[in-house]
Amino acid sequence: MITSEDFITSDISFENQDGVNGRTLLLTPKNKNGKFGLMYEHEKEVIKKRTRILCKKHSPQKVLEIGFGLGYTATELQKNKIAEHTIVEAHPEIFKNAEKWAEKYPNVKLVNSFIQDYEYDEKDYDFILDDRLEIVYEYEKTPRYKVNNKWHIFFTSQDLKEIKK
Numbered sequence: 001m002i003t004s005e006d007f008i009t010s011d012i013s014f015e016n017q018d019g020v021n022g023r024t025l026l027l028t029p030k031n032k033n034g035k036f037g038l039m040y041e042h043e044k045e046v047i048k049k050r051t052r053i054l055c056k057k058h059s060p061q062k063v064l065e066i067g068f069g070l071g072y073t074a075t076e077l078q079k080n081k082i083a084e085h086t087i088v089e090a091h092p093e094i095f096k097n098a099e100k101w102a103e104k105y106p107n108v109k110l111v112n113s114f115i116q117d118y119e120y121d122e123k124d125y126d127f128i129l130d131d132r133l134e135i136v137y138e139y140e141k142t143p144r145y146k147v148n149n150k151w152h153i154f155f156t157s158q159d160l161k162e163i164k165k
Contacts, residue, residue, distance in 0.1 A: 002029050002036075004090070004114060012093045014041075014070075025070055027091070039069040047072045055080035058147050060127030064088070066115045067132030068098040077129075078105050086125070090114040122146065 002010075006029040017024045022041030029036075051073050054060075061083040065074060068089040077085060087102075088111045089095045095112045102108040111118055115132070122128060128146040 002032060006030070006032060008091060010091070012038075012091065039072075041070075044070075044072050048076045051076035052080070054127075054147075055082075058127060060147070062125045062127070064120065064122075064125040064128045066128070066130040068094055068101075069131065071098065071101050073129060073131055074098070074101065074108075078108075083107060085109070086111065086120075088113055088115050088118050122149075 007027070009030055011028045011030070013026045013028065014023050015026060016022075017026070017037065020037070020040065020042075024037045024041070025039040027036040027038050028034075055077065060077075060080070063077055063082050063085045065077065065085065065087045068074060068087050074085070074087060085105065085107050086109045087098055089098050090113060092112065095110065098110055102110055115130075126147065130146075
């Protein structure tokens, strides 16, 4: 675990790592040893496919997405013609990448904040996707999504079978 200050002042890089297939979005805190892998390039197709499955199943229109990462989920959500898309991202450099990405999408609202500091009402969204790697605050399981007032794990064993089809 690191502090919120360590998180927002950490360097971000996208590079190859030993033992990892493809590049990794890495967070390197300035005052700590080590790096944190935030997101992996090899996850892209699985994330895209799972997002398409969830959009087909739930037809979300008002989405809250927690964590932008490399934008894989955000891009796939946009392909499903959602009406409103709020993205909450705490890291300033990742937020800048999200701003550049969002220039193509007029229905996107970006919030540079930790989700714990952002005031919102879950009832305002019909789909909440929480896909952050939690290294600052502890909470239940990630990634997860909420639809019909119930939280679900993003990748259950049944979901992975469906993705492999």
